[in-house]
Amino acid sequence: MRGNDPSAPLQIVQSYFLHTESCTAGAWSADGKLLATVSEDGSLYVWDVFGEASTAGVTQENGQTVVGLTSLDQRFAVEGGLYSVAISPTGAFLVVGGAGGAIKVVGLPRLGSASGSTLAGRTGAGSSTKTKGSKQAGGKASGSASSAGQAGQILADLQAQTDGIESLAFAPPPLTLLAAGSVDGSIALFDSAHRFAVRRHIKEAHEEYSVVKVEFVKNERTGGWLLTSCGMDGVVRRWDTRGGTGMANSGFVREWKGHRGDGEGGGVLGFVQGNGERIVTAGDDGVSLVFEAPVA
Template structure:
């Protein structure tokens, strides 16, 4: 953040822009659906399929809703999906070459239907929904699946050159009743203790950190740390970019930050009283209280700020401890900053409530555009400007035509782990593509949208750049049960490919 603001970090740089809020209603001139607006009562499967399919490829081996998707950290065209059919699949998302159109329909009178992508591996063994999947860092040596059966299952890449084309099961662990989320620990060169490490959060409020190592035949999935600070379900978690700290939130409205590898303790940062966390906040502090719980978390690229979101559109922005070679930038909870411009750990930097329903996801943009985007069940996207005390920069009220916005994500940077990225679409680095202003969103309307966060330059000054359709939108059956929409997505580091997880049981590949 700006260096002359004592409430923010020196390392963050932000847009120099007006504080004025831009509010957009996406009803104008947008032919987004058959009737011009989102209608979950009248939309049918036939309407969605015949309307538009912009995908370049599709994967349809799952027999139930696809709830999660993850991308290989090196071979980013390799993805893994998890489903309500209790299985996961690994497949290559590269679309087949486009066929040459015939010069005459006399030679090719009937075009053939596009074939689905074929799986590289089916990962089974779960007895309930697979709701979290990941590849470990730095090289994607292991693929991990987690389920509502409480199981972690580990698979290793058996190809000699580690190309991600063949996988073999080697270990399973079950320490909890249900796993809610899984997050891979970021790896940086030289930090061998963070290699092939993952964290999970469980429905009993606990958080666990595991190391994966197939060469340890007796204990291939070993426990590094366990944390039991939350009193209700642990709903989300995120690592700081250096992999030193793990932050988690819960339905009980609490927020904890854990010193997983002891780096904070070695730097002199004290733990919060009565816990093994370097930072802890809950509803007892009325400034932090969110009635209804917290459900999502994001950490800034500098690692100095955490944003947590929850019920009724509430967001809290909190300063995190800084770990430096010479010592902590903030020692203990709420201590004064060590230098001007640093934020004390535990300081509540902003209390936000622009949206009216639960915050579904949060995302910080990469430098130099350090914005915070939030998506909500109320169908809106809000962008906050951290350079001006998190003032609302833009409020897109009908971002997905009234449907809940499931996830937003700014274009990610290239590998912080330092591992080279390979694959057909991996040549551009963050410095080369320089599109950290690009925000991608998905909704229960079954649409993927791409936004320009720099300003309202396109689509009636809303910032809408592009959209892709192909998934079934939200529908309701005779029993009143709703289904449809997109549950998750991953995007390549250059932003040119997006792979989705659809509630219709299909993963679609979209390309610019």
């Protein structure tokens, strides 16, 4: 957080210590009220950073978290740990990804009417019928403006890929797609509005190399359908998630090369793309590249 003291322009707002091993990923809710983090120890915590959940009375006994799940809960346990997390645009639920291709969908509390759209209302997860592949169906959230509702409930248990889930990303509304990038080199697209059905599985998105990051292009001209990915092959690729003729009807649009590639020491570890017109990469070959990437 930016402070008023010129000698200390950045100040620590909160420090948390519940994870027992390396914290591998984190994600903010769209309204900036909650922070979700995961760890190699298989734990998930959703932190009430600014105290709004505490004011609403939906924090756990420790006063810091609204959700806390660990591998002690066998329904949540992922052998090998968790490595990615994303919060849905509505704030009603989050997804975590871990070793072996495991993905868990977990309910979040509703803080005010702005985030009142629940997973149960959008996907039917609160009904008595379980999601395909799910170990536990979620319950319906209460109708109050601020409610624990489905908080902490495991709403779905998904697995379409064979190795660790390195990256998770939601499409911008009104789309309801979830993209998952895996160490097995594939990208899976799930539809959160239809019980997380697999809409597309791009099995060789980055050949045999890990997919490190996936992110939708938030651009009005594209309507949110475009997805950008990077991998340890040193390549950045863009996909039309509606499908298409490229790469065996995978929806492949274009790719950009320039990093060394071929695995460790040459892969793309991340990128930023703004509205999608340019892509700036960070490679573990010590190189950062800027690509022109028109989305028209």
